[in-house]
Structure formats: C-alpha cells, structure tokens
Amino acid sequence: xxxxxxxxxxxxxxxxxxxxxxxxxxxxxxxxxxxxxxxxxxxxxxxxxxxxxxxxxxxxxxxxxxxxxxxxxxxxxxxxxxxxxxxxxxxxxxxxxxxxxxxxxxxxxxxxxxxxxxxxxxxxxxxxxxxxxxxxxxxxxxxxxxxxxxxxxxxxxxxxxxxxxxxxxxxxxxx
Numbered sequence: 001x002x003x004x005x006x007x008x009x010x011x012x013x014x015x016x017x018x019x020x021x022x023x024x025x026x027x028x029x030x031x032x033x034x035x036x037x038x039x040x041x042x043x044x045x046x047x048x049x050x051x052x053x054x055x056x057x058x059x060x061x062x063x064x065x066x067x068x069x070x071x072x073x074x075x076x077x078x079x080x081x082x083x084x085x086x087x088x089x090x091x092x093x094x095x096x097x098x099x100x101x102x103x104x105x106x107x108x109x110x111x112x113x114x115x116x117x118x119x120x121x122x123x124x125x126x127x128x129x130x131x132x133x134x135x136x137x138x139x140x141x142x143x144x145x146x147x148x149x150x151x152x153x154x155x156x157x158x159x160x161x162x163x164x165x166x167x168x169x170x171x172x173x174x175x
C-alpha cells in the first residue's frame with residue numbers, strides 16, 4: 001500500500017515538473033495589443049458583433065477586418081477608446097448610443113419560461129422554471145440578447161438607475 005502511494009506521488013511530481021518546464025519553453029506569445037483590447041471590452045462574449053466572443057472581435061479589429069464600432073454593448077465610448085488606442089479614425093454617426101442600459105423584467109408579465117436566462121452570457125437573470133425572474137444589476141452588461149427570447153415581452157432595456165454606489169456629483173457650473 002505504501003509503495004503504491006509513494007510511486008504515484010513520485011510519478012505525479014515528476015510529470016508536474018515536466019509540464020512546468022514544457023510550459024516555460026513551449027509558450028506561445030500572443031499579440032499584446034489584442035490582449036489590451038480584450039481588457040477594454042465588456043467581456044460578456046455575447047456574439048452581437050458577429051465574432052465568437054470578445055477575443056475574436058479584438059483580433060478582427062487589430063487585423064483590420066472589423067471596425068472599432070463592432071461591439072454594440074460597448075457603445076460609442078468603447079469605439080472611441082479602441083480608435084484612440086490603435087490610432088484609427090472612427091465614424092460614430094451610425095452608432096445610436098443612449099448611454100449604458102440594463103435589462104429590467106416586468107414581474108407581472110414574466111411567466112418563468114427561463115428562455116431569457118438560458119441566453120444570458122453573464123448569468124445576470126435569476127429565477128427558476130415557473131417562477132418570476134429578476135435581473136442582477138451588477139452582472140448585466142446590457143447586451144440585450146435576452147430581449148428577443150422573451151415570449152411575453154417582459155424584458156425591456158432601461159438606463160442604468162442612479163444608486164448611492166454609482167452616483168457622481170456633477171461638476172459645478174461656471175459662474
């Protein structure tokens with residue numbers, strides 16, 4: 001019994017060391033600009049841009065096959081930040097941006113079908129089958145992928161409400 005435990009321990013340690021060395025020498029370097037763009041994006045991997053997640057969109061933007069305005073949840077602010085990062089000119093006339101929005105569920109219309117929670121990329125919709133659902137505000141990225149899945153139209157996109165944690169004092173007016 002002790003011989004089996006000892007041999008498996010030594011085998012595991014040896015293989016762990018080999019994997020660590022292989023990771024050090026066989027590591028593939030990524031594009032640091034793509035990594036910076038991925039960090040700037042919402043990270044919900046909603047697919048509204050037409051690419052498989054935020055990493056695919058960031059790679060396409062750096063390659064030049066996608067415009068900096070391809071991320072709908074990011075809006076104008078993200079498009080301007082990406083264009084400034086890459087030194088590109090961006091046309092913002094095609095983007096209708098009303099500010100950040102989150103999904104809100106009308107409880108009187110919710111039937112608990114769970115279709116919205118199945119498509120939410122950030123698991124921001126809470127609820128069980130045949131129960132009223134609710135949106136976890138801090139997790140919702142405003143991708144609106146749940147809106148078209150709701151059969152009762154209980155979901156709507158509303159501006160992010162001002163709460164004590166998010167309130168910012170406006171700048172004083174010049175006298």
